[in-house]
Amino acid sequence: MIRLTNFATRQKEAFEPLDEANVRMYVCGPTVYDRAHMGNARSAVVFDTLYRLLRYVYGVEAVTYVRNITDVDDKINARAVESGRSIGEITAETTGWYVEDMAALGCLLPDQTPRATDYIKRMIEMIERLIAQGHAYEAERHVLFAVSSFDDYGKFSGRSLEDMQAGARVEVAPYKRDPMDFVLWKPSEETLPGWDSPWGRGRPGWHIECSAMSEALLGRTFDIHGGGGDLIFPHHENEIAQSTCAHDGAPMARYWLHNEMLQVEGRKMSKSLGNFFTVRDRLDDGTPGEVMRFVLLSAHYRKPMDWTEDKVQSAESALRRWRSLTAGAEPGQPAPQVVEALSDDLNTAGAQAVLHQLAAAVDSGEVDSGVLLASAQLMGLLTPEIGDWAEAVDLSALEVAFSDIRAKAMETKDFSELDALKARLTAAGVEVKMSREGVSLTPGVGFDAEALKELP
Template sequence: MTTIKLHNTKTRKREDFNPIDDKNVRMYVCGPTVYDRAHLGNARPVIVFDVLNRLLRHVYGEDHVTYVRNFTDVDDKINARAAESGRSIGDITAETTQWFLDDMAAVGALEPDHMPRATAYILQMVEMIEGLIAKGHAYAADEHVLFAVESYKEYGALSGRSIDDMIAGARVEVAPYKRNPMDFVLWKPSDDATPGWDSPWGRGRPGWHIECSAMADELLWKEPLRQDRLSEGAKSQPHVFDIHGGGLDLQFPHHEDEIAQSCCANGTDEMARYWLHNEMLQVEGKKMSKSLGNFFTVRDLLDQGVPGEVIRFVMLSTHYRKPMDWTEKKRDEAEKTLRKWLDLTRDLQPSDPTTFAPDQKLLDAVADDLNTHLALTYLNALTAQPQKLLDHARWLGFLGDKARQDDEKARSAYTTSMGSGASDALASLANRLDELRQTAMQSKDFSQVDAFKTALLAAGVEVRMSKTGVDLQPASNFDLAKLDALK
C-alpha cells in the first residue's frame, strides 16, 4: 500500500498518515460563506483537498473515505448583502451556493460526500453549547454565550501562540460582557430583521466557529450509519477524526476555536489527528485585493474564456504549503500544456476509472505531502504515451469530459467558420517550414526556422515538428488573417 506523508500543522512535522480506522477514513474541510462569487483564493483549498480526496479514495477504497465540506449560510456578511440588495437571505444563499458548486466543478473538483449547510444543524450547535456551559467552558452574558478560553489550557497550541500574544496581535472585539478579551461568541441575539432560532438564551443565531465543531462531530462520528462502519479501534477514540483542512488564514482563530470547543465539549485531547493548511494566493506578486485592482473571481476568469482546468493546473503547479502566485505567464503556459495534452489524446477513449490504477511514480508524488508540481512533471513525461497521459491526467482532475467536449465543439466551430481555406493555408505553410528546416539542417543556421515558427505562434498556430515532418494546428487564439504575411 502507498504510504501517504502529510505535513501536520499541529506537530509542525511531516508524518506518515495512519488513519484511526483504515476502513473509514474521515476528512473535514472548511467551506465558503455563501454571499457572493468565489474568488480565486477560495478555489485553492478546494483544489488542494480534492487531490487529497482522490488519493485517499485510491489508497483506501471509494467506500472507505468520507469527505465533508460545509457551507456557512448564516453570517453577518450574508445579512448585510440581503439588507443592501433587498433580496431574501434564502434566495442569496441558494443562488451563491449553486454558483460555488458550478465554479468548483469547472475547475475539476469532485463533490464531497457531505456538503452540510450550517442552518440545518442549529439544534446540534445548541446542544453542544449547552454541554460547554454545563462543563464550565462557556457562560451566558447579556443574551450572548461565550467560550471561556482560559478554561482550555491548550488554547493556542495549533497556531503556537499564547493568549497574551493573541490579545496583543489580534483585533479582538471589546465587549463589557466578556470575561477575557479573547473569549469568543458561541451564540448571539437576533433582532426581527436577522435570522434567528429559539434557544435557552433567547432568540438568536450561532457564532461562526461552533458550526464546524457541531457538523464535523455529527457527520463524522454521531451519524447512525457512521456508527455501523466504525471499527472497535475507532470507537475507542470517540469524536476524533483523521484530517481537518483549510486555508492558512483559518488557522487562527477559526481552527483554534474549533479545537477548543470540540475537545471541551467531547472530553477529548484532540479534534482531528492531522491538520493541513494551504498557503495564500497572490496575483503577479501582490496580495489580491480590490484596492489594487487585481481581485477577480473564478467566474471572471471562466467568462474571459480561461478554461477551468487551466486554473486547476496553475494552482497545482505550486506546492500547497507555498504562496501561490497567479500570473499571466503561468496561465499562458498552462493553456499551452493542456492544449497539447488535448491534441495528443483527442482520438482516444479513457480507460474505465473503476479499474484504472495510476503508476506508482504518480502516486508517490501525490502521496509525498501532495507534491502536485512533481505530479504534473510526471504527466508531461507521458506525452509519448498518449493513452497513459489521458488516463493519468484524468485521475488528477484533467482532460475531463467537459474539457474534451469543449475542445471538440471549438474544433467543429473552427472547421465550419474557416472552411477549407485555413486548412489549405496551414498545409502549405507546414510544407514551407519543413523545407526551411531541411535547408537549416544542412547549413546549421536555424534563424529562418525560428523566425518562421515565431510568426506562426503569433498567428495562433501550434507547431509540431518531428522526424516525419511538420504538423500545424490552430490554437484557441488562431487568426487566419495573420497568415497572409507568411504566404
C-alpha cells in the same frame, strides 16, 4: 504510503487513518454571500486533489469528504440589507454559484455539503454540554467559551495567551469574563435570522458551526481537517478548543492541513490594487476552468501561489498538447511517479513535472497515452467533464502540406511561402515545431480552428 505535513505537530507524518474502510475528511467551505474568488478556489482545488488521491488509495466507497456551507453570517446579513433581497434568496443563489464555479474547475462534489442552518439544533446541544462542563457561560443573552477553562488554548496556532490578549481589540464587550473569550451564541433582532434557544432567540457564532457539523457527520474524532491558512487562528484554534472540551478531551482531528494564500503577479490579491478577480470573472473572459486548475496546482499547497498570465498561457498550451496526445485513449493505470509525488505531501508541482515527462514519452512512442490520461485524471485534469474547451483537432493534413512546402523551400532557398504559412498558423494559435525528424503542429494558446479552414 501517503505522507502529509500535519500542522498540529509541524511535521510530515505517515497518514494512518483511524479506519481504512472509513477515511474521513472535513474542509471548511465558503460563506455564501458573493462569488468565489481565486483564493477560495485554491483551497477547493487542493483538497479536491487530496480527495481524489485518498479515493485512489483506499477506494471510492471508503472515503467521506465533508465541506460545509456557512449560510448564516453577518456578511450575509449585511449583503441582504445592502441589496434589499432576502437572506434565503441570497444564500440559495450564491451556493448555486459556488457549486457551479467549483465544478468548472473540475472539483468533485464532496460526499456531504452540510448547510449551517440545518444543524442549529446540534449546535445548541453542543453549547449546552459546554456550559454544563464549565467551559462556557451565559452573559446578556450571549453564550461565550471560557478560554481559561482550556489549558491548551493557543497551542495549535503557536500563540501565547499574553500575545493574543495584547493583540485583542481595545474595546472588549463588557459581558466577557476574559478578552479572549469567543462567542458561541448571540442574540438576534427581529430583522435578522434567529432560532429559539435556552438563551433566547439568537444565532450561532461562526466557530461552533464546524464543530457541530463535523461531529454529526464524521464523529468526535476524524482523520483530516483542512482549510486555508487564514483559518488557523482564530477559527481552527477555537474549533479545537470547543470540540475537545465537548468531547471529554478527545481530539477533533488527527491531521490538520492548510493551503497558503494566493498572490497575483507577485502581489497580494486585493480590490484596492485592482488585481482582484473571481472564478466567474476568468470563466467569462474565456479562461477554461481546466487551465485555472492547472495553474492552481502548479505550486505546492503549503507555499504561496503566484498567479501570472505567463502561467495561464503555459497551462493552456500544455493542456491542449496533452489532450491531443490522449485523444481517443482509454485511461490505464497512473504512472507510479505521479502517485508517489502526490503521496509525498500532495506535491502537485512535482506531479505536474512528471506529466510533462510522460507527454514527451507518449509523443516519442515510449509510453502509452492511456498512462498519461490516467495520471492527469488523478489530478482532476483531462477529465471528460472539464474538457469541452479543447476538443482534439486533427492537424495531420496540415503537417503534410507544411512539410511539402518546407522541403520545397529547402530546395529553392526561397522561404517566403513557408514563412507566410507559419505566420498564419501561429496567428491561429498553432504551435509550429520543426526538426530533422519532421514537422509537428499542435493547438496552442488562443487556438482558432475556424482560422485554419482556408489553409492548404
